[in-house]
Structure formats: C-alpha cells, structure tokens
Amino acid sequence: MTSRDGTRISFLSAGDGPGLVVIPGNGRRAHHYEALARELSGTHRVHVIDRRGRGGSGPQGPEYRIDDDVDDALAVLAHTRSEAVFGHSYGGLVGLHLALRHELAALVVYEPGVSIGGSFDGRWLPEYTRLLGAGRHNAAMATFLKRTRLAPIGDVPMPVFRALAHLLLHGSDGAETRALMATTPAEVGEVVRLDSDGGRYARITSPTLLLGGDRTPVYLTSVLPELARIIPTARCVILEGLDHNAPDLNAPAVVADRIGSFLPSGGGRR
Template sequence: MQTLTSVDGTPIAYDRAGHGPAIVVTTGAFNDHTTCAELAAHLTGDHTVVTYDRRARGASGDTAPYAIERELEDLAAIIDVAGGRAAVFGYSSGGILALAAAAAGLPITHLALYEAPFALGTLTAGAADLPARLENLVADGRPGDAVALFQTEGIGLPAPVVEQIRSSPAWPSLVAIAQSTVYDATLTTVLGVPTPAMLAVDVPTSVITGAETWPGLPESAAALAGLLPHARHVVVPGGANHGIPPLATAEVVRQLLVWSPAVRDVHDHA
C-alpha cells in the first residue's frame, strides 16, 4: 500500500491498480480497503481503481478531534492521487460520505451508492447521542462494548447475533477499530437524512441494492433515486445480508459511467 498525508496530517493508506478512467472506492463500518477488493479486481481491466482505508482503520492513522469535514478532506486527497477527477463507489456509510463529498463540490464525475443507509422510507436515523456514547465507551477503555453498541443500535443486529460475533475469531479485529464506529455513527446520524445540498447533487448516480439484502434498504434506495436529479435505482441479483455481488455490481458501475440521465428510470434491474 501507499500512503498520503491528509490536510490535518493524518496518514491515509491506499491501493491503486488498473488503467483508465478513475474510480475511488470508499467503504463503510468495520471495513477497510480489502472489503471491495473483488469488486475492484473486476474493474481494473479498464479503469484505475483506488481503494483506501478510511481514518482509524487498517493502515491509516487518526487525528483527534473527528469531524465529517476531515473525512471529506481524506477523500479529496484520494481523488487527487487517482488523477484529479473520479467516479466514487460508496458502500454503506461510505455511500453517505460519497454523496456528502459530491455536495461539498469534490471533483466527482459519477456516484455509485451501494446500500447507503439513508433515513428514507422505513429506515430511521440513529439516536443523536449514539456517537457520544460510543466515544465515551472507547475513552473508558471499553472498545468491545462500543463495537457491540454500534452493532445493535447503529446497524440493528439482534443482541443474540452480536453475542455470537463476540465469540467469533473476527471479534478482535473489530475491537481494534472501535474508534471508527464513532465516525460511522456520526455520518449516519448527522447526514442520515440527506441535506438539501446532498439532494441537489446532479452527477449521474446509480443507487444500488442487492436483491437479497436487509429489509428497508431497497425502499430507502428507491426513495433516494427519486429525490436526486439524475439517479436511478438498480437492483443486482444476490447481495444477501448487505453483501456486494462483485461481478454484477461491477457491471452496474460500468453502465453508470456511460449512462446518459436524459431519460431517468428509477426502477432498473441489472
């Protein structure tokens, strides 16, 4: 991996592969640059794909205090190393970050938002105090409890499922990045309801859901596609439990980059 230095001095680790028009991938909670590696591999034949570790996870650093603006600066720096302009694929809370980045004027040509948990339809935003409660648990030396709290209140997993995860081999890796739960909770509470500036973003956008995903996400995606000026909702086969079917999703991304939004279809299927 390579490393750049963001505006506030935080090292941000990234991988760059392929050749052609640039696509930047920004991921969600408990993810690092490897989360979308298979998707990226399907795109590098004709695109430059840059994946990165958001701050406080993977090989990237972190600098207090946190603000959403710092993550926008990180993404701006990644787009710069990608060539100065890029399409952005945002997964889960990374999709909220991607739309906020476009609203902030970053040089984003296209948006692919995969199951971004916007509080639209039957989905609701997290409790406003969730980021502060997570921060307090981490500060008190209870990172595991922060992870469990985010999984139950931030993601909506049943408590018995969280207890199963606690005893799984993956648990230590989640605890290691507990601080990042504060940042994802901040995104989903502060920007979970899209701002007017976010809803005014007029770059071509595909709002994507898997056919077998969690309840609420397809309705939210369809609602968001209907609110954005140049967007369509695309359903890809598979995608059980909020996962990404890499091959089908890569094809949706390719179609997005050549799509003309002159005729909008908000109920598309791959």
C-alpha cells in the first residue's frame, strides 16, 4: 500500500480477528516479529509493518521525521481496519506519537525510545554516523553496542564489542544487519530531538499499557513509571527476567501474553 506522501509501505499479516498493527524497533524488520505475530494470531489479525528503509517499503528520505512513520502506521490502520497498536523500542515512540493524533482501542508499547529530561544519552550518535559514512560498519556497530548498553555483556573493553560486532555483521543475517544500520542516525536523531519533560504525552487518551523488562538498561525503563504518571489512561508493568529484545527475540510468547490480555477481544474500545 502507499502512505500519505506516496511512499510504498509493506507489511506482513497473520491470523484472524480484530486487527493489531505492530511497529518494529530500530534495526528490526517485520519478519523479526513473526514469533510474536504467531502467538497473537489465534485471537487477532496481526499486521507487522516494514518501516521506511526496510524490505519492500520505500526509503526514509533525507527529510525523515517521526511523523512519516506515524503517517505510515495510520495508513496501515485504516487499510486493515485495525484499532490497536503494539510498538517496540523506537516503534513504541512511533506508537505514542500516533496516539497523540488518533485515538486507539488499545496501545501497548515495550520500552519505547522516549527521552525525558535527557534520560537518553545520544552523544555517541555523531561518532556512529561518521564511522558509518566512512564505511566502517564494524566500528560503528561496536560503538552502538557499547554506548547503548543493549548487548548483555556488561561494560567490557571495546575490543570485546568489536568482536561481537564482527559476529553480528558477518553471520547469516549480516548483510541485512548492515543495511538496517543506515536507518539508525535519523531515528536516534529523532529520539534526541524529541527529548522533553514528557508533558506532551498527557494528551494521549487511548488505553495504554507500558511494558518493560528488569534486565534492560535503566535509562530505557526509568521513563515508564513517569509516562504512567503523565498519561491519564496508562499503567506500567516491569516483567521479571526480560530484556530489551524480549518481543522480537528472547521472549515473544511472554510479551504476546501481556499484549493479548490487554487488547479488547471484540475489537471495541476498552
């Protein structure tokens, strides 16, 4: 299908029932959420977007802003007649901004890329962008892994991160991982640009569930209780033993169970 500005947007669909649109995180494609979609497909028709710069979808474009992803998700919602959204990481930030423009039957986000009061430290982004522009993908990935603290190896010396980056970029999914790195500067740049006191999210009226894992770096989960305080219709749940990649990689069944129990079973509003 096409978005409001004419950009081609592709998505994967599975299951039957009320529609749920899934918005992937940075560095992820629709197929990374196939296990999550399968878990939900018994009760919902799940539509997982390949966001701009991924798969069959069009490019981000030089003037990319988060509203482009919001437009795309709104178009998929309308096209599939869905009324619920799940967003992961940067996709969760897209979901929150979508809910500022459109009331949903339900919104679930897992560790959205929200920065409140400088909680997200993006000082590494210029170095990452410079290394990527120079074609030094391994060094750029090592910088990303070390500075975001998303790799479950703790604060080890940089050579360890370089070795991990090499494995990621030269494994079976290495070519796709390298291609997806090009989407990071614009998206992380939006996280930094949108840093605020969080007050804008008080305008969200959709029933909202904020999920996180207790094995995720604190800078990503500390904003969740604050968002639950700000958003009038929100509640926050921190899940034991889960990390940032629980929805797409490590615990899709657990996350799907939480999503499914929150969604209105008949497609109506909660």
